[in-house]
Amino acid sequence: MGAAELASRFRVAGVAFADTEHGLVRVQVSRGGSAGELFLQGAQVTAWQPAGQRPVIFTSARAVFAPGKAIRGGVPVILPWFGPHPTAPTAPQHGVARTAPWRLERVEEAMADGIGLTLALDGAGSDWWPEAAVARLRVVFGSELRLDLAVENRAAQAIEFEEALHAYFAISDIASVSVTGLEGCRFIDKTAGGARRPPTGGRLTLASETDSVYLDTPATVAIEDPAWRRRILVEKEGAASTIVWNPWADKAAAMADLGPDQWQGMICVEAGNVADNKISLAAGATHRMSTRISVAGG
Ligand code: TA6
Numbered sequence: 170m171g172a173a174e175l176a177s178r179f180r181v182a183g184v185a186f187a188d189t190e191h192g193l194v195r196v197q198v199s200r201g202g203s204a205g206e207l208f209l210q211g212a213q214v215t216a217w218q219p220a221g222q223r224p225v226i227f228t229s230a231r232a233v234f235a236p237g238k239a240i241r242g243g244v245p246v247i248l249p250w251f252g253p254h255p256t257a258p259t260a261p262q263h264g265v266a267r268t269a270p271w272r273l274e275r276v277e278e279a280m281a282d283g284i285g286l287t288l289a290l291d292g293a294g295s296d297w298w299p300e301a302a303v304a305r306l307r308v309v310f311g312s313e314l315r316l317d318l319a320v321e322n323r324a325a326q327a328i329e330f331e332e333a334l335h336a337y338f339a340i341s342d343i344a345s346v347s348v349t350g351l352e353g354c355r356f357i358d359k360t361a362g363g364a365r366r367p368p369t370g371g372r373l374t375l376a377s378e379t380d381s382v383y384l385d386t387p388a389t390v391a392i393e394d395p396a397w398r399r400r401i402l403v404e405k406e407g408a409a410s411t412i413v414w415n416p417w418a419d420k421a422a423a424m425a426d427l428g429p430d431q432w433q434g435m436i437c438v439e440a441g442n443v444a445d446n447k448i449s450l451a452a453g454a455t456h457r458m459s460t461r462i463s464v465a466g467g
Pocket of ligand 1: 239252262335380412413414437439
């Protein structure tokens with residue numbers, strides 16, 4: 170469904186649809202001084218800026234917006250596997266959902282100051298996710314950013330999957346921020362071949378490439394950004410894992426859609442259920458994971 174058809178079907182003040190030159194459909198939301206943006210491809214949020222704040226979600230200035238291409242930044246929906254496919258080396262990294270065409274099902278006035286968008290994706294039929302599963306993502310743009318991901322198992326047997334809301338956050342400088350809330354959590358260090366690490370006991374600061382999958386993590390994690398006098402809070406429900414990632418200079422320079430000059434201004438803090446925390450979902454059941462992103466200070 171193109172922008173014109175969507176605009177005639179979903180008439181809500183502050184919601185604009187556009188067909189981009191690259192062949193994607195973009196939705197822009199503005200309400201109460203907050204602004205947000207998402208693409209139907211991947212149901213991918215690419216911008217969120219609450220009233221009175223700098224942008225909170227980071228999207229690369231070099232991101233490629235093209236059908237079937239993962240967009241560098243925003244909040245990619247990672248499903249039904251995280252990282253490389255466990256058995257199929259030619260399968261896409263981070264699953265099929267983030268480059269698939271989701272359909273917009275609902276646009277609603279949500280919360281006191283927000284607009285909610287509900288998008289859906291049928292897993293069945295894709296090469297890599299044959300199970301009859303349906304994913305729904307509800308995104309609420311307002312003074313907070315809320316994402317609720319529900320996976321319904323319509324198969325006759327249990328299914329297993331990993332999932333993550335792979336959020337990129339805009340920060341002052343990777344060398345001056347820290348992450349709190351993960352002090353007591355063990356983690357998998359993907360920069361060290363997946364080595365299992367014990368809890369560090371202290372706040373997380375980054376001084377080199379960081380790619381850590383924290384397991385059995387608490388509900389709230391915070392990005393402390395004193396230079397911008399703000400804290401970004403990432404509250405979670407139904408998400409046992411938290412992934413923290415920054416590619417650092419060498420890896421970033423090798424990424425055409427990131428480049429050598431932006432990596433210091435971003436950090437990924439991702440709510441998910443991956444590795445030891447992956448989901449096994451009974452036939453007919455639905456699993457829900459949600460994250461609520463807000464900004465304090467600033
Ligand atoms: O979440 C961290 C991570 O798994 C890293 O290993 C890195 O690959 C990152 O995701 C980005 O992956 P992408 O496929 O979007 O380039």
